[in-house]
Amino acid sequence: MQENSPAPAALSRKFSVAPMMDWTTPHFRYLARILSRHTLLYTEMVTTGALIHGDTQRFLRYHESEHPLALQLGGSDPAELAHCAKLAEQFGFDEVNLNVGCPSDRVQNNMIGACLMAYPDKVAEGVAAMKAATDLPVTAKHRIGIDGRESWDELCEFIEKVAAAGCETFIVHARIAVLEGLSPKENRDIPPLKYEWVYRLKEKYPHLEIIINGGIKTFDECHQHLQHTDGVMLGREAYHNPWLLASVDTEFFGEPPTVASRHEALRAMLPFIQQELERGVYLTHMSRHVMGLFHGMPGGRQFRRHISENAHKPGSGLEVIEDALAKVRES
Numbered sequence: 001m002q003e004n005s006p007a008p009a010a011l012s013r014k015f016s017v018a019p020m021m022d023w024t025t026p027h028f029r030y031l032a033r034i035l036s037r038h039t040l041l042y043t044e045m046v047t048t049g050a051l052i053h054g055d056t057q058r059f060l061r062y063h064e065s066e067h068p069l070a071l072q073l074g075g076s077d078p079a080e081l082a083h084c085a086k087l088a089e090q091f092g093f094d095e096v097n098l099n100v101g102c103p104s105d106r107v108q109n110n111m112i113g114a115c116l117m118a119y120p121d122k123v124a125e126g127v128a129a130m131k132a133a134t135d136l137p138v139t140a141k142h143r144i145g146i147d148g149r150e151s152w153d154e155l156c157e158f159i160e161k162v163a164a165a166g167c168e169t170f171i172v173h174a175r176i177a178v179l180e181g182l183s184p185k186e187n188r189d190i191p192p193l194k195y196e197w198v199y200r201l202k203e204k205y206p207h208l209e210i211i212i213n214g215g216i217k218t219f220d221e222c223h224q225h226l227q228h229t230d231g232v233m234l235g236r237e238a239y240h241n242p243w244l245l246a247s248v249d250t251e252f253f254g255e256p257p258t259v260a261s262r263h264e265a266l267r268a269m270l271p272f273i274q275q276e277l278e279r280g281v282y283l284t285h286m287s288r289h290v291m292g293l294f295h296g297m298p299g300g301r302q303f304r305r306h307i308s309e310n311a312h313k314p315g316s317g318l319e320v321i322e323d324a325l326a327k328v329r330e331s
Helices: 026-035 048-053 078-090 113-118 120-133 152-164 195-204 219-226 236-240 242-253 262-278 283-290 300-310 318-325
Strands: 015-017 040-047 069-074 095-100 138-146 169-177 209-213 231-234
Touching: 015 242, 026 040, 026 242, 026 262, 026 283, 040 048, 040 095, 048 069, 048 078, 069 078, 078 095, 078 120, 095 113, 095 120, 113 120, 113 138, 120 138, 120 152, 138 152, 152 169, 152 195, 169 195, 195 209, 219 231, 219 242, 231 236, 236 242, 242 262, 262 283, 262 318, 283 300, 283 318, 300 318
Parallel strands: 015 040, 015 231, 040 069, 069 095, 095 138, 138 169, 169 209, 209 231
Antiparallel strands: none
């Protein structure tokens, strides 16, 4: 952690950024934390198999400044989930979250993700095993249903069984997942959003923490949802327009912003990028996550183009970022 950096904010789920494969990497999360102290950040989904049989250190590596930080797991075997929940605690994460929402074929075949909505007892077993293995909060991120299991009563059955196993926080993507016939990308857009179902869950289960997710883009929408739920989770909007996060601490937590400008935010990231370059990380693996920082700004297109055309070149370093920064006028 940087010297004199403030202590991490307490974990709050009032505003969070969704776990997104290939996007919510440690490099994006470092930028997100520069922009907001209070936003709860999630890792990409990591499967229990990858943690148990793969490079555990690599999968669980993060920078100390990223707290509060939640680990999202993909899996369904109770013993494996318990083992990985223990790892989450050992590595210092602040929450462990079970993915019951990913619709891809690859994870379905391994009983991971949205297909588990059809097996609430199995999800409950996994949650109970995780709760027994760790003192961390155990949460679930899920859809409102899947094809063939789309009714309100089935959603309530899922919530009740998983809550009885000890889960107190449900992050609800307000669409069903269509497992037959739609790609993961189509599943983020085509099934209609039913925000009112998430509102009804909070009404029916006031003792549970209900976080709403899916299609949320503006703070006005966030405030509307917060009248009915305990928190909002943003996904693609927070990634493609990360400067949005710079207003979160003021808008939702009544605290001053952590940075005054996009330039200041990116400059604050340069020492970290340099450390990663020295560790052998390619610039393009980091620079792709800052491309949206000047979204909608004069010079933003030139900023993105310069990085796109130069970051992949052998030996490229901080000068690529600095030259790109010079193409955007400092406000």
